[in-house]
Amino acid sequence: MTRYEPPSDADLIMSLREGNSGAFTEIYNRYWKQLLAIAYLHSRDKTMAEEIVQEVFISLWNRRNELYIDNVNAYLATAVKLSVFKQLVRQKRRDEIKEQVAVTDTSSFDEEQIYTRFLQQQINGVVEVLPEKCRLVFKLSREEGLTIPEVALRMGIAEKTAEAHLTKALKVLKLRLNRPYIWVLLLIKALM
Known part of the structure; x- marks a missing residue:
């Protein structure tokens, strides 16, 4: 009786590059909880964390033909951290603009x-x-x-x-x- 060996990350990336949606699903199932935890740890916002993880996986699928990833775990974790950082910078900038608008104009924007x-x-x-x-x-x-x-x-x-x-x-x-x-x-x- 042979034992089932799950595919390695390298095999999954190779299959993903060929457009295999099953490989994508396997990567998703393998990493989504960990990525959600990372996103939440850095954002402290459950909704933002969920959206960021979703965007990272969408980006992974959309860019599957051009990706050469050695370490899937590190790649996805870094993508999530960068996305959280970008989102926080955007939010900070929006807040600054709201403050500027409130100071320069009393009418409601x-x-x-x-x-x-x-x-x-x-x-x-x-x-x-x-x-x-x-x-x-x-x-x-x-x-x-x-x-x-x-x-x-x-x-x-x-x-x-x-x-x-x-x-x-x-x-x-x-x-x-x-x-x-x-x-x-x-x-x-x-x-x-």
């Missing part, structure tokens, strides 16, 4: 306005680290509302060059922010 302001600050942070000409083209186009021909004329560059700088700026924003609602905000600003 709804959550959407606060969130929009938060996103705008994120965009501004990314724009500030763009290369100089790229940043200038973006600001002229999006903040001053100039068309590509107007930007090119003001900067003394070809329209194609201005367009290339704007395309590069938008790609950097997309990569750095990687959230679909950012694009809605950018489009709204462009239409204003």
